[in-house]
Amino acid sequence: MNERMTMPAAQGIAAAACGYLTIDLGAICRNYLKLAEVLAPAKAAAVVKADAYGLGAPPVAEALYKAGCRDFFVAHFMEVAAVRPVLSDNAVLYVLNGLQPGNELACAAAGVVPVLNSLEQLRRWSAAAHGLGKRLPAALQFDTGMSRLGFSPAEQVQLKSELADHELVDIRFIMSHLASADEVESEQNDQQLAEMQRIAKEFPDLPVCFANSNGIFLGQSYHGYMARPGIALYGGNPMGAAANPMEPVVGLKIAVIQTRTVPAGTKVGYGATFVAPREMRLATIAAGYADGLPRSLSDRGAVYFGDHRLPIVGRVSMDSMTVDISALPEEALTLGSLVEMIGPHQTLDDLAQAAGTISYEVLTSLGQRYERQYL
Numbered sequence: 001m002n003e004r005m006t007m008p009a010a011q012g013i014a015a016a017a018c019g020y021l022t023i024d025l026g027a028i029c030r031n032y033l034k035l036a037e038v039l040a041p042a043k044a045a046a047v048v049k050a051d052a053y054g055l056g057a058p059p060v061a062e063a064l065y066k067a068g069c070r071d072f073f074v075a076h077f078m079e080v081a082a083v084r085p086v087l088s089d090n091a092v093l094y095v096l097n098g099l100q101p102g103n104e105l106a107c108a109a110a111g112v113v114p115v116l117n118s119l120e121q122l123r124r125w126s127a128a129a130h131g132l133g134k135r136l137p138a139a140l141q142f143d144t145g146m147s148r149l150g151f152s153p154a155e156q157v158q159l160k161s162e163l164a165d166h167e168l169v170d171i172r173f174i175m176s177h178l179a180s181a182d183e184v185e186s187e188q189n190d191q192q193l194a195e196m197q198r199i200a201k202e203f204p205d206l207p208v209c210f211a212n213s214n215g216i217f218l219g220q221s222y223h224g225y226m227a228r229p230g231i232a233l234y235g236g237n238p239m240g241a242a243a244n245p246m247e248p249v250v251g252l253k254i255a256v257i258q259t260r261t262v263p264a265g266t267k268v269g270y271g272a273t274f275v276a277p278r279e280m281r282l283a284t285i286a287a288g289y290a291d292g293l294p295r296s297l298s299d300r301g302a303v304y305f306g307d308h309r310l311p312i313v314g315r316v317s318m319d320s321m322t323v324d325i326s327a328l329p330e331e332a333l334t335l336g337s338l339v340e341m342i343g344p345h346q347t348l349d350d351l352a353q354a355a356g357t358i359s360y361e362v363l364t365s366l367g368q369r370y371e372r373q374y375l
């Protein structure tokens with residue numbers, strides 16, 4: 001019998017994918033345990049906002065729960081719906097971006113812990129607690145120098161004086177966020193730490209939650225009672241310029257959809273930004289900026305085949321890009337061959353750097369057109 005005809009349909013679809021994204025859940029768990037070890041006796045939460053940085057919040061949160069994580073942060077309330085069902089009741093979900101007006105009862109019903117960023121949010125949450133006649137949990141965020149979210153220094157005095165009126169708000173911890181933790185030498189780290197320590201003295205009964213991934217590696221004084229790593233769980237480098245201690249999580253291979261040989265002088269891609277300086281062999285591969293590969297990789301980035309670096313030539317298109325394969329033996333790449341975009345030869349951080357961006361943006365942009373495989 002013809003083997004092709006007996007192939008399950010799903011396999012046929014997989015074979016037609018433009019690219020293959022592997023997400024190593026085991027590596028995410030090992031990264032979690034590594035961070036937990038660095039942090040002990042402080043504990044490690046997990047930031048699973050933005051669909052766990054694009055990697056799939058439900059499977060990632062489920063794996064992290066099994067690895068022992070019990071505290072999960074999302075950014076928006078709407079992200080709770082995807083994560084809550086995969087977690088047992090003893091896991092706590094926090095919403096970083098706070099409480100939107102009118103969202104109080106839904107938030108209370110969902111049993112999540114909002115991070116309150118202003119007096120207005122605190123008062124609304126307190127009123128909701130009175131309305132429901134029960135205590136409601138919350139975290140309080142302070143702005144220690146990033147000017148993004150949290151109680152401003154001006155609000156802190158008022159907060160202290162009225163906190164006793166909000167006895168139905170069960171404050172679990174106080175928190176803040178570092179702005180320059182990716183630069184170990186930045187004096188802003190010390191300044192924010194000093195400000196956080198000053199605030200902690202004002203609220204001596206409340207534990208402190210401070211460090212993101214990078215902050216964990218700034219030293220124990222940044223650990224507080226719980227840290228909030230995100231990118232380090234997903235294999236991004238939390239050490240700035242130093243070597244990455246985390247295990248890689250993501251692999252990305254892209255399919256070749258056409259190869260050609262072109263004579264010297266041939267224009268390549270939109271706007272003809274690249275003109276072949278000599279006879280070249282080119283391959284068009286099946287992913288572009290709609291798949292999260294930034295257009296800034298045009299004429300700059302590369303992919304790999306074996307140990308060979310294959311430079312991207314011309315502009316990155318929406319659904320494809322073209323690479324120079326002249327360095328490869330003829331016929332090494334054919335229709336359907338796979339080249340490495342993220343893997344042993346080019347890390348997530350390497351790719352981000354080539355694109356002039358950060359690992360966070362690459363991960364959260366990866367898009368839905370790859371065949372995803374969870375390991």
Ligand SMILES: *Cc1c(COP(=O)(O)O)cnc(C)c1O
Pocket residue numbers: 047049096176177211212213214228229230231232
């Ligand atoms: C995104 C975020 C984190 C996680 O940061 P990483 O750098 O990915 O570890 C922690 N805290 C807050 C407030 C965040 O917004």
